[in-house]
Amino acid sequence: MNRTARHGSTLVVLALLFLLPVVVLVLVSLAPGWRFPDVWPAAFSLRGVDFFIRHHEKILMALASSFGFSLLTVAATLFMCLLPAAVFARHRFPGKTLLEGLLLTPALVPPMTFAMGLHFIFIKVSLADTIPGVVLILAMFSYPYMFRALVAGFQTMGEDYRICARNLGASPADILFRVEFPLLVPSIIAGGSVVFLVAFSEYFLVFLIGGGSVPSFTGTLFPLLSSSNRSLAAILTLIFLFLPVLLFVVMDISLMRAYRRKGMMSA
Amino acid sequence: MKRIALTLMILWAALILPVAPAGADDTALQHLPFEQIVEKARGTEVRWYMYGGWAHVNDWVDTHVAAEMKKRYDIRLVRVPMDAGVFVNKLLNEKAAGKQKGNIDLLWINGENFKNAKEAGLLFGPFADTLPNVKKYVDPASVTHDFGYPVEGYEAPYGRAQFVFEYDSAQVTPPADLAGLKAWIMANPGRFTYPQPPDFTGSAFIRQVFYAVTGGHDQYMAGWDADLFAKKAPLLWKWLNEVEPYLWQKGRTYPKDSATLDTLFSRGEVAFGMSYHPSHAQSKIIEGSYPATARTFVLKDGAIFNTHFTAIPFNAPNKAGGMVLANLLISADIQLSKYRPDQWGDFPALDISRLPEADQKRFQDVDLGPATLGSEILGPVAVPEIPSAYLEALEQGWKEHVLDK
8 A cells, every 4th residue: 555655656756757848848839829827828730740741751851860870879889899898897907997087088078179170080081971970970979888888797797608608619709799799788778778869869960070961850950949939849859759768668678578588587 | 010000191191181172163163154054053952051940941941942943953952951150160171171072052141151251261252243133133232241241242142131129019019219128128127138149139139239329330331440349339338238137037147049039029028029030020920939919110220131142162062053043042933932921021132123013013912911010111220230340349248248247
C-alpha cells in the first residue's frame, strides 16, 4: 500500500517534469496566438501544421541527414576509442592520468575554440562542405563520451574472458570480435547514446564544416526557434524530441530480445 | 619516425601550397550577353544562402521562386538558411585557404556585411548593371549606396524596407513623435522596450532616435566624422538612459533580438513592437500570432528605409545561375508577388513608374491589408540609412554607455 502510494507520487513528479512541457508544446503548435492571461488558447490554427506538410520533404530530408551523420559519428567514435580504451583499462604506464585527462579535454572546452582553425584545415584538405568532414569534426569532440564508457566496460569485463579464450586457442581478432565485443555492447550503447545525442543536437559545427551542403535538422530548426513563429518551432521541437526517444525504445527492445535469446538475462 | 615526419610534411605542404587561381571565365561572364548567360545556366542548380528565420519568406522562396526558376530556366533552386554574418565568415575562411570553388551561388546581403565582404574581396562583380531587369526597371540613383557604402554593381537590388512601430489598436493610442513616445514610456512603466543592438531592428531603432535627438540625418551622409560623432552621440545616450528605468524589466535587460520582441508584443507583455518591414504586422496577423487589431505607425521625426540586395561570392561554382536568379528576383512578376502581404509583403526595389502601364496597375491593386501603412504615409517620413561606420560606432557605444554603464 505504502509502496504504491510512493510510486504514485513519483509518477506524478515525473509526469509534471516530462509530460507537461510536451502538452504545452502540442498546444503551442496548434495555437500560435496563445497569450497571457488565457489559461487555454483562445483560437487554434493549423498554419504551422500546414507549413510542415508543405515542406515535409525538405524537413524530413534534413532529419534523415542528421540521423545518418549522427549514426556515422557513433561508428567513428567507436572505431577511434576501442583499442585505446582497452589499453587504458588494462595497463599502467607513466603519465597515464595526464594522458587520460588530455584525452577528455575535447568534451570540456567549447568547440568554438578549435573549430575555426579546423575549418581552415578542412578547406585545405577538401573535407569542408562534405559529410565525412562533418562526421570527423563531430567525432573529434564527442569521442570522450564513448571513450569513458568503453574504459568502464573493459574494466567491468575484466581480463578473465580474454585469458580464457586465449587459452582455448582464439586469435586476437577472434577474442576482440567474438568474445569481448558482445560483452561490451552495453557500454557501447551507453557511450553511443550520448555521442548520438551530442551529434544530433549540434548546430554550430555542422553548420560551419557542412557549410550548408550537409543538411541538418538543427540547421532547419534553429532559425525558426529564434524567429517568432512559435507554432512551427513547437512542431519541429516535438519531432526533435520524438526521434531519439523512438531510437532508444527500439534499441532497448531489440537488446532485451537478443539477450534473452542468448540466455544472458533471466526472463 | 620517418613515416610520421613524411605525413607531417605532406600535411604542411597541403596547407601552404597555393591553389590555382580562378580562370578568365569570370571576366568573360561579365561581358557575355544575358541570353548566353541564361543558356549557360539552363539545367543547373543554384544555391541561395539567406536568413532562414521567417517561415513565410522561406515558404515563398521554396514554392513561388523555385517554381518560376524551374519553369523559365529549368534551374533547380536550393535555399540554404544561414545568417549573413556566418556566410561572410565562411567566405573569409575559404578565401584565406584559397578555395576557388565554393558552394554558394547567391547571397542575400546588405549593410555592414556587404561592406566587409566587398572590402575583403569576397564578391564577384560588377555584375548587377548587366542584368536586363536592373537596366529596365531600377532607378540607378536609388541603389548607388548601401548604408553609405558604394555598391558599384557588386550587388543587385532585391527589396526595400522601412522601419515601423507596431501596436494593438484595441489597447493603446500611438504617439505622434519621439517626444510623445518618451512621455508615453514614462507614463506606462514596463510596457516598452527595444531589441538589444546589434540586433538589426534594435540597432535601427537607436539610429532613428539618434537622427531625431541630434537634428536630422543630413549631417551624417558625407561619411564618417569622428568629431561630429563625439559631439552628437552623448545626446543619444542621454535620451536612452532617461527612459531606461521605465522600460520592460526596468531596463535591466533587453530582448536579445527582434523575434523576442515580437513574442513579447504578441503575448501582450509590451505595448509596442517594431519591425524593419512595414507589412510584418500584417503577415503576423495572417499567421495568427498577432491580434487582428494590430496596426503600425511611424513617428513624425522620420522612419529609416533601406534597400536589401543579392550578391555573388568570388568562388561561386555557378555564377551564371546566380546572375539569372538575381535578375529574376528583380523582375516585375517576382517583385509583385513578394509585395503581397499573404506572400511576404516586402516592398519593391524597382521603380514602379518605369514599368509598363498594365504592371503599374497590378502593383496599385495589391491590398496591403489594414495593418500596413501606404506609401502616402511612409514616403514623407522616409530617411536614409546612416553610413556603416556610424552604425558600428553606435552599436559599440550603446553597449558601453547604455547597457554596461
